[in-house]
Amino acid sequence: MKILVAIKQVPERDAQIRVAADGKWIDEDDLSYTINEPDAYALEEALQLKEKNGGEVVVVCAGPERVTSTLREALAKGADRAIHIEADDLGERDTLGIAQMLADAMKGEAADLILTGLQSDDLGLGQTGVVLAELLGIPHATIIMQVEKTDSGLRVKRELEDGWFQHVEMPLPALLTIQSGGNKLRYATLMGIKKAKTKETATVTASAAGAKAVSLEKVYLPEKQKKTEMLTGTPAEIATQLVEKLKFEVRVL
């Protein structure tokens, strides 16, 4: 089974994000990057499927030169090959444009299965996987917790709301967007890093199509609002006031 995994490089979770001087993007200087967490689970799922069923795992990532470190890490964890789509204008492409880049790079690979995280930690749009499936003309399923290979294709477990799950049988080739936490991630090993050095990373150039689809006006940090109001009176009065406020001001009751 040939599995492609689309991964994204995002700023570290606890990074202190600052807006760049021109106000159009974040200040990337002092920032450290890592693999998008749901993508790490997608990679783990791919590696486990390969260990069970054999085949090849290829990781694909779009971005500037710095994303090669994330690709190398994926190779160290056990991916067989990597494809780097060179692009430093991701901020100016919309989901369709990004999915288009990925689709272009993946078309020639004839993969049986494409995995990606269900959404990214930075933008959190949750669209890329779905649009990519559409562009490639293959079926997809989202928010996947478990993947099992069957004779005819796949049996997957989707996470629904309120603790419900849905089990879906689907044919191959297909695309799945993977939820975090379904598997246990593995740690990178010295042996993996050394082996990664001998693995191939193909570099492709991003097509101009889809570029400048977005024009960024302004990037800003969410404004924090904190309002404290002290309620006074007897406990009964306070309770009445509180219920009123929750009903009519905050409107949560």
Added chain:
Amino acid sequence: MGLVLAAGLMATVLAEPAGFSGWEMGLLGACVLASGGLFFWRLGPILRNVFRSKKDTDFSLHPLGKRVWDFFWEVLCQAKVIKQRPLPGVAHAFVFWGFLAFALVSLNHFMTGVRLGFLAPDGYVGRFYFIFAAVWALLVAVSIAGLFVRRFFVRPIWLGTKVSYESGFIAFLIFTLMVTYLAAFAVSDGGTAVKALWWTHTLALLIFLPLIPHTKHLHLVLSPLTVFLKRDGFSKIPPLSGDEDFGLVSGKDITQLISLQAYSCVECGRCTEHCPASTTGKVLNPKEIILGMRSYLNELGPASEVAMLAEARPETTFGTTMSMQAAFECTTCGSCEYQCPVGIQHLPIIIGLRRGATNTGAWEDTYGTKLFLALEKNGNALGLSAMERDKFVTKAGLPIFDGTQEYCLWLGCMGGYDPKGREIIADFARVMDYLGTTFGVLKKEKCTGDPARRLGNDLVFQTMAEFGLKQLETAKVQKIVAICPHCVRTISNDWREYGIAPEIEHHSEFMARHKDRLPKQVSAAGESIVYHDPCYLGRYRDVYEEPREIVSLAGTLVEAPRSHEKSFCCGAGGGLAFLGEESGERVSHVRAAELVGTGAQVVGTACPFCNTMFRDALSEMDVKPQLLDIAQLTARALPDRENNPVSPTIL
């Protein structure tokens, strides 16, 4: 009385047999050849295994002076043997010294058989030497009999449950050697009796010789060499060599030193006796790890590619003694390595096995993986966001190191993220303020990589070490002080593989140096404080007295039954603080009960990991002494922060 005895002794003369015929000499020659041949025939494969093992690329004879001293002290003086087990130790020393004294006697004995004896029993030198040897013979005979009784009747559990009949037979041979020698003083020259004694003595020696290579008595031949050649430095983890080296994966990774050490084991069980894992019912038994290594070499050889850490492989003997579970139960407290009288260095071997498993991904452990991912992602072992450290630094008002201060205060994971560790840091910062010592903390600091190092993850360890070295270099740090002995050890010692860090010391050393300027507790005078020696401060760094000086300022120092170099681990070391539930008894509970048993009102610690382990253990006990770090003990006596007088140095 003494004079009479001496005169009496001088009057006795060793009887010598006479008239060795040609066929007798021929028989002797044949026996010597057979015995020697058998000895080398059995020793050969062992030496071959040692020589065919991988070269130790980092080995150097430097420092020669220390090697000579260790040889003198540990081999010739038998210091370690005696110190850790006084009675059997002295008995062993007598046997050893007796053997040395007997070397000349034995040589002369054989020479007599070919009419070439060079010590004349009635000559001045001969008479003196034979009597000198007789005194030793007496001591050896008594000692070996005592050791025989210990092994076969007292039977301490550390010697193993299996009775070694070979040991008993060898003890009998040694006893025979001594008795036949002493008896020769009581018979007359040239008779049949002396001839019979001579032959019995000869045969006992010649039977003993070929028994050496395949019994624990091989240590007679190897251990002096092992002690002389052991790696310089306690728990010294050698760097990996080349792209194919991931630690001890299979036979081809066993180095010559490990090989030599494995064959030198005398199976005395000191390592097991002091091991916090073995004594609390874990699978790990350090002696069995060493013997497992020896079995592996005997069964598969040093070129084998069969994995060493195998779960229950009945077809090999090592399969049961060396397992993944056993290797990862070690707290790296270092008692085994410290105790070993024949120079075996257990830690590089156990950590080597872990490296082989972790660096190749063979070790799969939920908690271990979680720890490595936390170190990879968050840069601290507790898995918290690095922002949490920044928040604490701001809240505690700790200055950022900017090059103008004298010390860089290294927080460590516990000091930066753990609530109790933070209290210790805050109190130590107060002490430094009081002393007028300027300090600052690094803007960004990650774990030193200690747990990754001890769990065998060289990739994470290297990342952490390189990050730390760069931070310290960029900030132009000259001197570091830390509250955690693990940080101190890792920065000062293990980081050397990637660069030299600035000078670092533990806060106990810092405070002890300034103890004359620290206030003595008045209100708590007389409060009894039991001090627990952290493994990484005591055995690893040889710092025993400094923290005690600080404790003595704060109250009355009480010693635990096991203290100083015999201190018993808290159970946290070797990355185990971050792994899952232990099997058997909890190490921390055993130690906490021992500390509580002293009746002290306060448990004094000098390591945030020990502190956290005891906090947990004490919470389940009926008697709850206070638990305080030495920095907290000192800070208690400081005047309130508000009326903290201007520091004496500034005045």
